[in-house]
Amino acid sequence: MPSNSETNAVRGAGEREDAARVVVVGGGLAGLELAAALSDQGVEDVLVLEAGPGEDLDHIHRAHPRDRATELVFAPERDPYFRRPWDSASAPHYTGISGLRRRLGGRSLYWHGVVLPLEDWALATPWWPADVVADLTRSWQGGPSLYERVGADLAEWSGTAPEGAAGQQARTFGGQPFRPLPRACRQVPGDDRWEAYSALDRWRGEDGTAVPPPGVRVRCGTEVLAVDVRDGAVRGVLVRDPATGSGSIAADTVVLCAGTVESTRLAVQALTTAGKLAAPRLGGLADHIVQGFVVRLPAAPPGAARHVPDPGSYYVPTDPATRSYLRMDVQPAGDGELLLDVRTTGEQLPNPDSVVEVLTAAGPAGPARVRTALRPEDHEVIEAQRTVLRDFWHAVATELGTDPVPMEFTGFGDPGRDNTAVLPERIGSQRVGVPETWTSLLGTEDHEGGTLPLGDVLTSRHEFAGLPGLYAAGPAVFPRLGAANPSLTALALSRRLAAFLAGAA
Ligand SMILES: Cc1cc2nc3c(=O)[nH]c(=O)nc-3n(C[C@H](O)[C@H](O)[C@H](O)COP(=O)(O)OP(=O)(O)OC[C@H]3O[C@@H](n4cnc5c(N)ncnc54)[C@H](O)[C@@H]3O)c2cc1C
Structure with a gap:
């Protein structure tokens, strides 16, 4: 020893x-x-x-x-x-920022x-x-x-x-009783x-x-x-x-x-x-099913109070049927504007068709290949999360007296609208009051x-x-x-x- x-x-x-x-x-x-x-x-x-x-x-x-x-x-x-010491047979999932x-x-x-x-x-x-x-x-x-x-x-x-x-204590905003995120x-x-x-x-x-x-x-x-x-x-x-x-x-x-x-x-x-x-x-x-939106809120008119929680991170569990929770990050965005970064994180259920397989042509210690597949219950989570996000945005916009611009999503796993939306150069070019939605690729x-x-x-x-x-x-x-x-x-x-x-x- x-x-x-x-x-x-x-x-x-x-x-x-x-x-x-x-x-x-x-x-x-x-x-x-x-x-x-x-x-x-x-x-x-x-x-x-x-x-x-x-x-x-x-x-x-x-x-x-x-x-x-x-x-x-x-x-x-x-x-x-x-x-990324694996190959993905389900690209774009488990590609991009997915890795060690x-x-x-x-x-x-x-x-x-x-x-x-x-x-x-x-x-x-x-x-x-x-x-x-x-x-x-x-x-x-x-x-x-x-x-x-x-x-x-x-x-x-x-x-x-x-x-x-x-x-x-919980702080209600957009109809949701948020608590500070631990x-x-x-x-x-x-x-x-x-x-x-x-x-x-x-x-x-x-x-x-x-x-x-x-x-x-x-x-x-x-x-x-x-x-x-x-x-x-x-x-x-x-x-x-x-x-x-x-x-x-x-x-x-x-x-x-x-x-x-x-x-x-x-x-x-x-x-x-x-x-x-x-x-x-x-x-x-399995990875988490995550979707969200980023929106720049306009500066409040001079002298008017704006009832947005202080900058920080907050969360609230949603209905257990959604197998998700809602998170909101509030950040100052310059010139009195605020950035709301809102996301739902939900469960992808274990699936026998989502696998890590080993390519054994040269023996059992070959490289790994990943394959992922959503179950019908996971598609239900995706739809339920979108409803949560739309309802929340509608409530926030109504509460703040701004136009609740309808929120559009593209397909789950769209690499053109993924979670790299939070990169500084992308946030900077976003229009005020217009929520930009995104979904995470699995594995990312x-x-x-x-x-x-x-x-x-x-x-x-x-x-x-x-x-x-x-x-x-x-x-x-x-x-x-x-x-x-x-x-x-x-x-x-x-x-x-x-x-x-x-x-x-
Ligand atoms: C940006 C970011 C934010 C995150 N935020 C959160 C969060 O807020 N809350 C949360 O719960 N989770 C969060 N996570 C996820 C969390 O970090 C991971 O779930 C966790 O690190 C996984 O732990 P692990 O030990 O399994 O893997 P890792 O932390 O990745 O450790 C694996 C280690 O094994 C080493 N290794 C790999 N292969 C070999 C090999 N063949 N031989 C020797 N060494 C090897 C790697 O180099 C690495 O050091 C976040 C992750 C990222 C990247």
Whole structure:
């Protein structure tokens, strides 16, 4: 077993570790939370393998001014860390801005910090296993629930009240009782920049380099090519390291945290090698169905009060039948104008025809191809969301005494009217009082999940039912997505998994 000084280190490509007790594949939002929680539980000899570099540890909204950070997200060809290690058989879905941010921290260095628990209707059986739901929502290890614990920790990190947005009064606007959107974010002192939570924050040394917690090593620049499966058991991982070429790292426990598509590629490869899959694919891939509009509101006449909520982010769940929630961002747009950025986020149901498949011409560790398909119930969500958005805009325009210009949508998945509508150059050219609608392409919300569901492909203890020793974390393990953004649940489940691996649960 390595000594503490050896374990507590970030290494670059070329420095070899040949064995670990637990290998975590991917140092993004879920993998880093898992590694930190394993350290908290006293587990030693944890090795995080991250394909990207580990020198730049800042959230994009801390490192860059707002317009530049927005560009990095919505014009990813300008982001040196952007990679899409899959091909889409359902273009334009899972193309464009859909991809990974290959760096230590992953998308935890890009996310907006929106932390909403999954809705009761989504957590209802038979989808989510009852023991997981109880741990998330009722009580975990005899104390507060995981949602309560993680919520309290994130509120403390953000410097907000522990009860968060739930404790704040609703503000009715456009007929909707909005509450402030709960976000795990904090301002950079003395600056207008901000950052969202990342477990990496706990690892940032005084000189800005990463110092992992005790018991954890991180090896950057190391891409995991395949899970090493022999005689029906997990033996470790096979890696590509640009300095040393290929190699293997032995471990009895391997946790896939490489983002949904890449974790699923590795799972398909491992299960195929173990003879547990009839065909090299897993279904259930889902992202959120998101549509919205952006509108510039004219400046109020001099002396007149305008009853628009203060600049900020707000949300309200819509009727459960819509499987969605409504979000509104209010921003000053210069010369007294305001920009309303309104969106509905809803659930795409898991679908056996939405798959991650592995192209196995050259063996089971081939590249991934993604295929997505909407179910009839998803088309109903799309129509219901459009009604919510139209009704809301009509109510807002009436309330503000402006003309409720009819709101037109094009087909869902129109790449000419997608969520890049928020790019600064597009907003600047928009006509005042005329809402511009958009729909997100599937895969571009970065909420993709559902391919390795707990209680099905995985046991409710996060272990592959067909392959002991192999585990997974991240939104991939959600049996269904609900409407809420996934990260609060992903962080909670990483902690839950750490307790199982530490033998503490
Ligand atoms: C702009 C933006 C805003 C968002 N806002 C929100 C929000 O407000 N709320 C919310 O809940 N969610 C939000 N998300 C989504 C959230 O960030 C993701 O759901 C979350 O990061 C997924 O976690 P993950 O660990 O599964 O994947 P990631 O964070 O992407 O981490 C995966 C890691 O694995 C590494 N990796 C991949 N393949 C390999 C391999 N073969 N070998 C080694 N390493 C590998 C990657 O480089 C990466 O570091 C947002 C995302 C983006 C991009």
